[in-house]
Amino acid sequence: MRELELYFGPQHLGMVGNFSITLKVEGDRILKAAANPGYLHRGFEKLMEYRTWIQNFPLVCRINVVEPDHIEMVYAMAVEKLAQIEVPERAHFIRSIYLELARVQSHLFGLWAYANMLGFDTVAQWAMYHRDLVLDLFEELTGGRVYHIYIWPGGVRRDFPPGFKDKIVNTLHSIGGCVPDYDSTFFNNRLFYERAKEIGKLTQQQAKQWGATGQTLRATGMPYDIRKVEPYAAYDKVDWDVPLREDGDAYSRIWVIRDEMIESVHMIFKLLEVMPEGPVYNRIPNPFKWKIPKGDAYVRCESSRGELGLYMVSGGGDKPYRVHFRTPSYPNGLIILEKLLKNASIADVGNIMISLYVVAPEIDR
């Protein structure tokens, strides 16, 4: 059969996000896949060198539209580490709760994309509806639906509004009440099993070799989670488990996403119970005069897709000297995707890509 080159994306129904893959195919079989990112490249790391420390705070969350919150978190963590700013206890708890809500939201978005792609429209609609309920919580807390701009160096931007605790509990209960429906309609559905099992299979050895983190790695049986390895915010204050699967295929990855969502909800309930009262913000220095001493730091947190790191260098001035984000989609989309697509069929491209949870803006930055 004749080899031919196929451009998959950026405008393609099977593509979530502005991303493209160049496939070399022979018939239905993919011989070689080359990821072609850059459609969303804005040069964040360059732009940040031109903005002061506080001006970067609204900028960074734009790196990843699906889950802006963890990016805010690493930025705040890096600045706090370099400038040695203490964060009040309550702010740590609020951060954790907020980040877990973000994880739920982001996983629901992933579930939407995946279910949509596999043809489970009903589940996709549910997931998007429930995600919207979480977005309502965010709106109430932060004043923004998508870009929350909430975690800033020194704590969080505002305290919980009155009655917000109950709202979180109610919303999460109403979402949690639908888990049996999700299970019967999607996760325990034979069709899902058939469509996802053994697709995009990754061994633990391969996953480690290619720098996978997050559920891509956890689906191969490796309990690697930054929240456990290097606890930040209030993750060491409550007890929780790392959901694991052994098989390393798309099916396992989606199951890990499901379990993580449920674990996050449980974690939020536990955190809400033990959350202390008190201030939530240690005032940062005057933004017009704020200079951070020379130094560099690498901080990381567990975003909903894996290890999100930030390497930041301060030259002692009012602006960062260099920032570099290590985004979890980067190895997922640029290495693992290419490797997994080899010898796969064209029909599985979307399946593999979305199960790896490749978020294009995160790669391009």
Next chain:
Amino acid sequence: MKEKTISKKGSILSPFKAVNYLFKKPRTLRYPFEKKEPALRYRGFHLNDWEKCTGCGNCADICPNEAIEMVEIPELKPKPAEGIKNERPKLDYGRCCFCGLCVDICPAGSLRLSRDYFHIHFDTNTFTFIPKDEKSDKEHFLGSEQYSILKASLAHRKENYEGFSSDIEYALFEPQRVPMPEVPPEERKLSFIEQVIGYNKEEAKREASRCLECKLCEQACPAHLKISDYIKAVYEDKPTESLRKIFEDNPIPSICGRICMKHCETACSLSIRGEALSIRWLKRFVADSIKDYKTALELRVSEPTGRKVAVIGAGPSGLSIAYFLTLKGHKVVVFDSLPGGGGMMRIGPPLYRLPIEAIDKDVNHIASLGVKFRFNTTVGKDILFEDILKEYDAIHLGIGTTVSRSTKVKNIDKAHLALPFLQANKIAEPVKVGKEVIVIGGGNVAMDVARGALRLQHIQYPGQDVITKTVSLENWNELPATKDEIEEAKAEGIQFNPGWGPKEVKVENGEIKGLLCMKVKSVFDEQGRFSPTFYEEKQTCLDGDMIIEAIGQAPDFSFVPKALFEKLEFTSQRKVKVDDNGQTSIPKVFAGGDIVNLNLDAVTAIADAKLAAEGIHRMLCKR
């Protein structure tokens, strides 16, 4: 690590459970018939309260996207003294990212975000606008009856729809100032120890870091000092650079850093919702932290021009003009009747506010530049004005107001006058005070007198009961003295009797027994001129064995020959009239300071001197 094992393959029939959703109520929000209100903190379009907005421009400075531009609004009147510019922010929604940093930095709290977010238009030019709110813009902010979502835009907005707004707890600026270490009132009233201790380096740096660099203060300062620059230099730990910035406009920082009337702090944008930046104390910190001005400043004096300038009066304006003109290469001689420099500064502010060393530091520095001081020389007595006029190319009058006014009530000749009293306390033998002192007046001089008298009482009658009280025409809210002064005086135990006017001094056996007072009806007449009226029947008598009058001063022009004095023009407010160059109606004669301006303070005198220095320089170069 639960559910580690892979779950079963699942059933093909299980999805049919979803069928029961057919019988549930639809979840769809039937927009626009059903609405979901945005959250109370929603970050939508901007609102700006034009009455509160000062035009400081902090929002424009912090905006990461340069979406905010300050535009001049011609209809608005700038009020530099109150720190209000006639500029207002203009937003570009082709740039704005609705982050709300502008809200968190707004010192006035005037900028807020509303819960409105609809603006849909085919023309990109409509996306820039100048935000207002329902207070100043009734036309575009509509009540719920007139408001329709389908028409909603930047010009069709809902009133009372505030979203994300400023909260001082979470503001990006620090509203509290670093407390100034002071000697407590119980201790300081016992002696003339300097009340304010001064910031140390750490405190000064911390205080300097609060400055938002909006430069409203520079507008308000009569001498337009580069305040934000020198404060920035303090923050950056560069005191020499800071001092250089100060000396560009103010050659007497050691004096000014203690007694300046701090017009800047009134205008400071931080003072709207918090405490103003301690600009004066920071200036004092800079002046005090540098031992030797001359080596630090490395000033360069211009080539000598051969012109000679006489400066009469070594007060703030005289010192300043001497400094500015010397730098320009002119030869300056300063005449003053006092034994040292400083003029009113040398005799007026008591030692607990302005020690002699601080004055001498500034004066000696100016003398070291080549200015010749002729102290103990009274013009008109030791040297004639006419001779000076003949000998010098230009003359600057900075004589100040040296004659204390008197109330001229009955038996007032037994009372003391403020200036001689203060002068004696500061540079000569202190006056013997009584145990119960009455001070007439409510201004800053009266406060100085009262607090000085109190200290003398404690020194002269240690351990005994002593009282100092003040009587003033104005009532509490109108007292001309600054708030700080009144608070400090109260803390030291001065008694206040505002709203009373003196009628006569009660004298028995040639000794003062008290002051008879009448209740004041009004202080000013309808035209705003000073013309007090009294309720004659409401009278009270204050006991006391000593009375000091501190109701104001007048200049003494007795040294000017009559023929010349007649040529000297005055304004309607009894001030010497000067033109744009600082020149009086007599050619070659310039004037500045208290005889020219109405503020009657040092920094305005410096501003006058700066102007006159330019004028004199221009005149001398022309010839």
Next chain:
Amino acid sequence: MNKSLREKLESTFKNIQVTAVDGNRMVVTAEKRSISAILMSLKEASFDHLALISAVDYIEDNEFELCYIITCYMQDQDSEANDLHIILKTRIARESPDFKTVIDIYPNAEPYEREIHELFGIKFEGHPRLTPLLLEREYEIPPFRKDFDTRKYVKDLFDNIPSVEIEKK
């Protein structure tokens, strides 16, 4: 682990500086040529996760700094290396920005090196494809270098493109 790793590194390699900045972080500064050997030995010491390769343009020193941030996936629960991350730094000259690829040690270095090549103009010898990754236009100076002024670039390029409406007749 921390201590012994440090001793081990210092004894094996000459001309390296090891500083532990705080509890879970170690900075190793080494010369250009010993990087692959250090990485190799670190990988053997169970530091098997290359988190990031970053480059910093120190224009005043006329050098680029390459940073390899290496952590470890959990091998066993008791290992102290779990929460340790190592930042391996090396400087290369700005005039001749050439370096050797580390793909043979850490296969996931590939896109990082490709990106650095594109954005900083550092060449990695032995890299299988140094083709453009993110950018569409060609830039005279690689855009992440400090001497590339993005604001000036925007002014020169995008602001000079005329608007269409004006020409309408």
Next chain:
Amino acid sequence: MDRNQITKWFKAPAKMANKYSLNAIYFCTGCGIIEVPPVITARWDAERFGIIPVATPRQANLFLITGYVSVKTLRAIIRTYEQMPEPKYTVGFGSCPINGGMYWDSYNTIKHLNKYIPIDGWIAGCMPRPEAIFVAVTHLWTLIDKDMANGYIKYRKNYKSYRRNQELALGKLEWPPLFPIAEQPQGNEQ
């Protein structure tokens, strides 16, 4: 539906059909796309307004440019836009395509999208909420009614300067001009 609407159906059936069946092209150009899934799913349900996402540009007549446009995406956007059949409408989402938005100083995003392709309407916000998208649709209806959503005609008429701007931003374009350019009579396919 009032009487006015019914008479409109008789008077201009094509226009009415156009405006009530806006088929939006499925192309995630920028971060504003994150609000499109909620809009087309159960909570907000854009199908009530006749908006459905379609797979290829050939079926679409509505192009939602959701947010910032990088140089690389601009090429794809122009390709997609030119493949859409007329009449076609474009809506720019958020601040970024209007005047650069957050990325006003980025070397890789274009600042004024209407220099390269015509835009019929802009929605303010970063990013616009679902409600704003619906209101934008009703505004677009009005514009279609009044024949003001005529971006595609503008594009045809001023193709020369649009093409020139596209080439300034992207360098040489590998596809032939969509419409004939008067001065340079090259091949005018399509």
